Amino acid sequence: MAYTPELRELIKKVEATRPARLERARRGENYPALTMDEREEVLSKFHPDYQKDAKRIVRVGPNKGDSLQDQVVGLLESKSIIRPDKVNLNTINHETDVLVIGGGGAGTSAALMAEAAGCKVIIANKLRHGDSNTIMAEGGIQGATQEGDSPYYHYLDTIGGGHFTNQPDLVAALAKDAPLSIAWLESLGMMFLKQDDGRAVTRHFGGSSRKRMHSAGDMTGAEIMRVVRDEVRNRGNNITVLEFSPAVELLLDEDGKCAGAILFNMETREYSIVKAKAVVISTGGFGRLHIKGFATTNHYGATMDGVVMAYRAGVANKLLASTQYHPTGVAYPEQNVGLLITEKVRGLGAHVLNIKGEQFCFPLEPRDVESAELIQEAMAKGLGIITPTGRVGLWLDSPMIEELHGPGSVRKELPAKFIQFERHGIDISKDPMLVYPTLHYQNGGICVNGNSETILPGLYAAGEAIGGVHGENRLMGNSLQDIITFGRRAGKNAAAYIKGGVELKKLTLDHVVKFEKELAEAGIENPQIAPILLPDYSTDEVAANRWPEAVTEKV
């Protein structure tokens, strides 16, 4: 839907303030950033993570006693799809060295590294290979490759952006490996944005001290995913890719080592048993739980499956209460609601504005601070723009980019975004966009060390499923780096673990039995069944028409 006449009237206010704002931008003047104390204040008042009403205490498992989001607790306190006492664990359907659960960027990198170290690998995907948040990451990937930068400053930016709550060994691993990851992707033939002399085109982003953001158009994640997936296809002799076959439970052996998983073929509804010497969980995040009813930027399968399975096997999570709301999700048109507008738009100089066309924040604060400032402006001050579908938004003045970087820059720098809006009759090189914070990233997750190892021998985890790399707030470009750094480390270390000699004993699901006993003892009645695998978007009317009470059994 193109802008309505009412919205067009409001756009005039943005256009009215634009020349003066451009003038200041050209002089290198910015709206002042908040001090550390001011950041604290706006976060505590307006960031959804800090609001107590949507949280409750976990009653079972390794995170017992933690206060987490309602939907997350529901999944941690869930029951298995499998009835453990009825499963015949002697019939093995697949045997392999490494089982990778989740073939996004992290899992696919892990598979490539394990294969390169001589392992046979199976990648179990819930949807297609590559269906993941990786493919949706637009803006870029961090790495201290320029001479004026170094892993030292990457570390500082990352831990400061995370409010010093990050796990230090993970940050060090990220900062150190980042240039290596970029070199690896380059060697695989990724089309990075470069100058004619081969120098990386790198940019600032929210919370950066150096221009460290590498990119490939505005589809950096898609380009990464295309390249690593293509490479897996070249190694089909050693890497088996199973699609529409998510893992639904981990398997342990009698010694307590991780020893595989149960897969579920979602098309034929058959289950199968994979015996593996090492397992990598790379299942991504939880955006599709729609925490607090927020729209999300995440792909269809982002339902926290890996966290659920690892939890039953005794693996704790850290910082799971922390969710990243990306400050600029689409608020209009309705078809694009929740989708991400990359931070690069602000990195290129676009201002965030209220209904009067006025700036109210430094456009490149760390993401949580920026989100809280937008929510404050719209909700507390009432200076947001109400859309025709009753959502609220703020302006993101993309036409400034044309003025600052020359005509055609929007189309050149943001090709995918340009097309996405053009389809709905909005030319973002001429008109601003309406944005509002959207549920973007699971900051916390499975506890691992710098080698991507969990406490369970043989179980590794990488990517959005793990917690601690970003602390309570992730910087742009560190998620793509996280998946490559820890995906590669998980694959390499799993291979090394196997090389050291792994002898699997009898397979067992005793951990599930034990966990469900704990649920009963805690008095948790009618727990949810999880992993939920896919969200349910049935309307109330459709759900009622399915006659949940009046039919005898599922047809």
Added chain:
Amino acid sequence: MCEITKQPEIKVATGDRAILPEGAKTIPIFVMGKKYDVPETLTIMKAMEFAGFKFLRGAGCRGGICGACPTVFRMAGDYKLHFGLACQTVVEANMYLAQIPFFPANRASYNIEEMSAAADAIHALYPEIFRCVACNLCTKACPMEVKVMDYIAALKQGQIDKAARISFDCIQCGLCASRCMGEIPQYHVAQLARRIFGKFIQPRFEHLVSRVKEIESGKYDQMLDELTKMDHETLKKKYVEREREPDLSSLGAWKPKETQYL
């Protein structure tokens, strides 16, 4: 997002669940020939979910970049065939649609290390590109507006760089291959071209070569180790006091005052 609306009397969509807003019109659409009434302004994907479909195939990122939901449709009474992504195409009254979540396409396996900047290898792996009859149905079918036929033409002439750039927005949905009279798997050929371009034709990151050596020689290990053990206050001070590279500095030219950690 109930809590953020300023007009609580309006029913507002939460998350991704579609609703029929007050006063909104419904229109008929035909999913594989069967009629459903859905709210106008929704995408095909959200409209089908509104109607009660639950996707397994045919839905992925829901943001127009993964290629899981290619869809073909015709409008009642019109011969013309249209193409789009279900997550990006808005429903129209009397639209007859079907999804094509998968279309078989031959992919050649290769060793990237054995490729070169010459197009011979591409021609050998995909001789079928010479079966192109220039009908341009591929380009017409592309939901990303990639000029598919043009990159195939470029590859026939050995212009890998041109093909890589033209095909960059490809999401590998397969609609091009589904329409091809020459039975060419365009998107696989384009993937190969882009990787060859990225590896053998684009200039390499020179500055990265030395950075990789520095990292591998352990240059930063001690610095990072010190940071991981640093007390909170010192770390915070270092964070607050770090220099910010000027916005308009040219790449690689700026030198910070503090150089001991570079």
